[in-house]
Amino acid sequence: xxxxxxxxxxxxxxxxxxxxxxxxxxxxxxxxxxxxxxxxxxxxxxxxxxxxxxxxxxxxxxxxxxxxxxxxxxxxxxxxxxxxxxxxxxxxxxxxxxxxxxxxxxxxxxxxxxxxxxxxxxxxxxxxxxxxxxxxxxxxxxxxxxxxxxxxxxxxxxxxxxxxxxxxxxxxxxxxxxxxxxxxxxxxxxxxxxxxxxxxxx
Amino acid sequence: xxxxxxxxxxxxxxxxxxxxxxxxxxxxxxxxxxxxxxxxxxxxxxxxxxxxxxxxxxxxxxxxxxxxxxxxxxxxxxxxxxxxxxxxxxxxxxxxxxxxxxxxxxxxxxxxxxxxxxxxxxxxxxxxxxxxxxxxxxxxxxxxxxxxxxxxxxxxxxxxxxxxxxxxxxxxxxxxxxxxxxxxxxxxxxxxxxxxxxxxxxxxxxxxxxxxxxxxxxxxxxxxxxxxxxxxx
Numbered sequence: 001x002x003x004x005x006x007x008x009x010x011x012x013x014x015x016x017x018x019x020x021x022x023x024x025x026x027x028x029x030x031x032x033x034x035x036x037x038x039x040x041x042x043x044x045x046x047x048x049x050x051x052x053x054x055x056x057x058x059x060x061x062x063x064x065x066x067x068x069x070x071x072x073x074x075x076x077x078x079x080x081x082x083x084x085x086x087x088x089x090x091x092x093x094x095x096x097x098x099x100x101x102x103x104x105x106x107x108x109x110x111x112x113x114x115x116x117x118x119x120x121x122x123x124x125x126x127x128x129x130x131x132x133x134x135x136x137x138x139x140x141x142x143x144x145x146x147x148x149x150x151x152x153x154x155x156x157x158x159x160x161x162x163x164x165x166x167x168x169x170x171x172x173x174x175x176x177x178x179x180x181x182x183x184x185x186x187x188x189x190x191x192x193x194x195x196x197x198x199x200x201x202x
Numbered sequence: 203x204x205x206x207x208x209x210x211x212x213x214x215x216x217x218x219x220x221x222x223x224x225x226x227x228x229x230x231x232x233x234x235x236x237x238x239x240x241x242x243x244x245x246x247x248x249x250x251x252x253x254x255x256x257x258x259x260x261x262x263x264x265x266x267x268x269x270x271x272x273x274x275x276x277x278x279x280x281x282x283x284x285x286x287x288x289x290x291x292x293x294x295x296x297x298x299x300x301x302x303x304x305x306x307x308x309x310x311x312x313x314x315x316x317x318x319x320x321x322x323x324x325x326x327x328x329x330x331x332x333x334x335x336x337x338x339x340x341x342x343x344x345x346x347x348x349x350x351x352x353x354x355x356x357x358x359x360x361x362x363x364x365x366x367x368x369x370x371x372x373x374x375x376x377x378x379x380x381x382x383x384x385x386x387x388x389x390x391x392x393x394x395x396x397x398x399x400x401x402x403x404x405x406x407x408x409x410x411x412x413x414x415x416x417x418x419x420x421x422x423x424x425x426x427x428x429x430x431x432x433x434x435x
Contacts, residue, residue, distance in 0.1 A: 118296045138296055145338045146290050188291035191257050195284045196352065197276075197308035 006141060009061050009113040016059035016114045021123040028111045035100050042092065045099035052106045059114045069109055070102060077101045117141050143185070150181060206230045207360065207388055208254070213262035215246075215253055223249045224260070224412045231388060238399040238420075239392040241409035247392040248287070250409070251362055254390070255282055266360070280309070283353030283387075287365040289345035292352065293337035298329070301337060302351045323355045327381060343374035350381065363391045367398050396423060 010017075016024075034040065035048070056066055080101070081094045112120070121134055154174050158166060208231035215224040224246045231237055239247050253260045256275030264271040266278045286292040295301040299320055306316045324330045327347050337345060346366070353361060366382065367375045375398065382389070382402055393399060399406065400423060408416040408428065416428055423429065 118300075121296070139294065142294055142296055142338065143290075185291060188286065188288070189294050191252070192284075192286060192292045192294065194257065195255060195279055195282075196305035197279065198304075 006144065007112055007115070007117050008065070009059070010116045012060050012114075014059045014114070016055060016110070019114075021115050021119045022126070024111050024115060025120070025123050025127070028107050031107045032104050035103050040100075042096050042099055045096065045103055048103050049099065049106065052103065052110060056106070056110050056113075059110060061110070061113050066106065066109060070105060073101065073105055146185075147178070147182065150178060154178065205233050207233050207267055208390075209263075209265040210254075211263040213250075213253060213260055213264060215249055215258055215260040222412055224253065227262070227412075227414055229407055229414065229417055231390065234386065234388055235405060236389040236403045237391070238403040238406045239390060239409065240394070240396075240399065240406060241392075241415075242394075245409040246412040247409060248364055249412075251284075251364055251390065251392055254362065255279055255284060280356065281359045283356060283358035283361045285346075285349045285353050285361075285363045285366060287368060289337070289342070289349045292349045293345060296336060297333065298324075298335050298337060298340075298348050298351075299333040301348060302355050304352065305356055319355055320351075323351045326354070327351050342369055343371065343377070346370065346374070346378060347381075350378075354385070358387060360388045360390070361385060363389065363393075365393055366391060367393060367395045396429070399423065 031048070035045070040048075053063075053066075057063075077098055081097055084097050085091075085094045121138055124137075125131075125134055151174075154177065155166070158170055158174065162170065208229075210230070211228050213224055213227040214222070217223050227250065239250065241247050249258065252258045254264060254266070254271070256264075256271040256278065267281065269278060271278055293301050295304060302320045302323060303316045306319060311319075320333070321330065324332065327350060329344065329347050329351065332340070332344070332348070337348060340348065363382070366378060370378060375395075379398055379401060382391075389403075391399070391403060400420060403420060405419050406416070406422050407414060408422070416422055
């Protein structure tokens with residue numbers, strides 16, 4: 001089974017893909033800081049969003065794909081907006097928070113979808129990003145696919161045995177087995193690292 | 203074949219739950235000897251391999267190149283290449299190049315030297331051009347070759363292979379077999395594949411329930427009684 005959930009469009013060829021990873025990373029950080037800490041008006045945020053959408057189209061990232069990824073964070077945005085609405089009770093402020101969230105998420109999506117993950121990690125390393133966090137990021141990326149495969153296989157196995165739909169009890173068991181398998185795999189990876197000379201300082 | 207390079211005396215190991223995995227194992231392996239470690243599932247093959255490289259806390263003595271494994275494990279591992287059964291346990295980097303270069307980088311070699319060494323080993327295993335590919339997206343056979351490359355890049359004096367032919371298609375098994383035959387080092391190969399053993403190895407250790415059932419040259423495999431009683435046939 002093949003998966004490319006995280007950086008599906010990173011191997012495309014476009015003007016945005018060709019921009020140096022350092023420039024893209026600095027741009028993302030700048031946008032994130034400005035949007036988070038400066039009181040930008042909703043009009044400016046809308047303009048920034050439109051600009052990012054234009055960039056995403058220049059990078060040939062399908063709109064539907066972007067929407068599907070953006071919807072993943074919708075529950076969190078709704079929760080934050082709701083709490084904000086209760087305290088301030090001002091619709092424009094809530095809108096501002098929503099726009100801010102989506103601007104940051106869209107710029108992050110553009111960064112990830114136009115940069116190979118390995119290049120991104122190399123750039124983060126050159127920016128003196130903590131080694132330990134880089135290792136965790138690289139492991140998440142490397143083993144995300146392996147775990148997805150395992151979940152798929154386990155779900156198939158359950159479906160073959162069970163005629164009814166997956167219930168909570170079965171799901172809990174699946175999560176338990178997945179955790180045990182992950183632990184087992186982590187132990188073996190650790191052994192492989194030690195055998196190849198890894199030290200405690202990573 | 204001349205000097206003894208692996209010496210195991212009264213090796214025993216218990217799993218953390220108290221179950222005895224290995225009992226009083228003793229054997230010797232000489233330089234450039236190719237030894238097959240045979241045994242049914244759960245007979246202790248992988249556990250024995252992990253003990254040899256000092257990954258488990260065993261009882262008894264293991265000496266490699268005359269050095270005690272418990273005391274000099276780090277130094278000994280520099281001269282031992284280990285290929286795991288499941289490539290996904292071994293290939294943990296994001297590109298093939300990074301995976302093959304990993305042990306050299308850990309030893310502090312310069313990038314120019316690492317590039318030359320990685321290129322050399324990839325060329326030898328006919329996977330040159332795979333440097334920037336992600337291990338996850340390779341076929342199982344290709345992953346196995348990359349695993350072998352990660353073990354060979356250090357020019358090890360001992361090569362340990364855990365189930366090298368499991369899950370491979372017949373063509374890949376033939377290819378892998380040829381590669382292993384061409385590698386001139388001491389080898390310990392844990393496997394169930396009798397045909398593979400007959401073509402590659404010169405001696406055999408057969409394990410049964412954590413103990414050595416039989417130990418000798420390859421002619422042992424002609425004895426079908428031995429193979430039946432150890433569930434190898």
